[in-house]
Amino acid sequence: MATLYWMQTGACGGETLAILGAQSPSFEMLVSDFGIELLWHPSLSHVSPRRHEEIRHEIVAGSIPLDILCVEGSIVTAPRGTGLYDSHHGRARMEIVRELAERAGVVVAMGTCAAFGGVPASGPNPSDSIGLQFLHDAPGGLFPPDWRSRRGLPVVNVSGCPTHPHTMTQTLAALAAGSPLELDAINRPKAFFNTLVHQGCTRNEYHEYDVEDGALGGRACMFFNLGCQGPMTQAVCNDDLWNGVGSKTRAGVPCFGCTAPNFPREGDLFATDKIGDVPHRLPAGVERARYMAYKNLARAAAPERVKNKTMDV
Ligand code: SF4
Numbered sequence: 001m002a003t004l005y006w007m008q009t010g011a012c013g014g015e016t017l018a019i020l021g022a023q024s025p026s027f028e029m030l031v032s033d034f035g036i037e038l039l040w041h042p043s044l045s046h047v048s049p050r051r052h053e054e055i056r057h058e059i060v061a062g063s064i065p066l067d068i069l070c071v072e073g074s075i076v077t078a079p080r081g082t083g084l085y086d087s088h089h090g091r092a093r094m095e096i097v098r099e100l101a102e103r104a105g106v107v108v109a110m111g112t113c114a115a116f117g118g119v120p121a122s123g124p125n126p127s128d129s130i131g132l133q134f135l136h137d138a139p140g141g142l143f144p145p146d147w148r149s150r151r152g153l154p155v156v157n158v159s160g161c162p163t164h165p166h167t168m169t170q171t172l173a174a175l176a177a178g179s180p181l182e183l184d185a186i187n188r189p190k191a192f193f194n195t196l197v198h199q200g201c202t203r204n205e206y207h208e209y210d211v212e213d214g215a216l217g218g219r220a221c222m223f224f225n226l227g228c229q230g231p232m233t234q235a236v237c238n239d240d241l242w243n244g245v246g247s248k249t250r251a252g253v254p255c256f257g258c259t260a261p262n263f264p265r266e267g268d269l270f271a272t273d274k275i276g277d278v279p280h281r282l283p284a285g286v287e288r289a290r291y292m293a294y295k296n297l298a299r300a301a302a303p304e305r306v307k308n309k310t311m312d313v
Helices: 014-021 027-032 049-060 093-101 112-116 163-175 202-209 288-300
Strands: 001-009 036-040 064-070 104-110 156-158
Touching: 001 049, 001 093, 001 104, 001 112, 001 156, 014 163, 014 202, 027 036, 027 156, 036 049, 049 093, 049 288, 064 163, 104 112, 104 163, 156 163, 163 288
Parallel strands: 001 036, 001 064, 064 104, 104 156
Antiparallel strands: none
């Protein structure tokens, strides 16, 4: 069995809501079939508050082994580095995270807030929020870059806002099984962060021919006008659909790039920042001059069914 303790810090609890929608495996299956023993989850545990305090103290004392520590939410360090704006029984939660992490086999940052600071750490950041081992895409989190858990791993960043349910449960299943976890340059499990949201988007043909929507509610691509970050964002959203049926782009909402360390980006999430007529950010790995030449040709070659936006998405 692998013991798991889930702690919420400064954020909205979105990962807890999202994980309830996981199906393969579901959160219940992690407990019944994948060898996870849930020590505590603030919304899903039924032990009394007093027993919860005892469990936490026993973990810190070393009498209950802790294999997986999940942290959901940013680390609040205000005021003046005390962290007391986010406290539990008079103690800063950042201190509780610190002492639990020292006992943990592995620490998992559930969501972009815990991983990189996320929404609370965006400007002007009055709570002085940070991530567990990063502040956005740079060092500056609660733990220094060379910090490692008992299993020798940095904080595993399972980012998203909220994180895709299966990215969470499959990461936990792999960790519980002791499987090796290959991480990318910002410590996200590569298995779930090596495809783009753009891959699998049903609006792809519109993107290829540069047929774009100028307002929400249309059928075409949302990259040029409506701020879609799908071609730059690594996540499984259009590959493994949410609740088996949907994704933002399938619902007509642009991808906001929520798995990225600098999420939320500055400005309007529903508008594309441009230099002249050209988006400021282009799809990952693409050269600006070639891209624009290709797009102009592609637009001219668009078939009628694409030009007229008659294809369902
Ligand atoms: S809507 Fe976004 S994800 Fe879909 S094709 Fe356009 S740019 Fe790609």
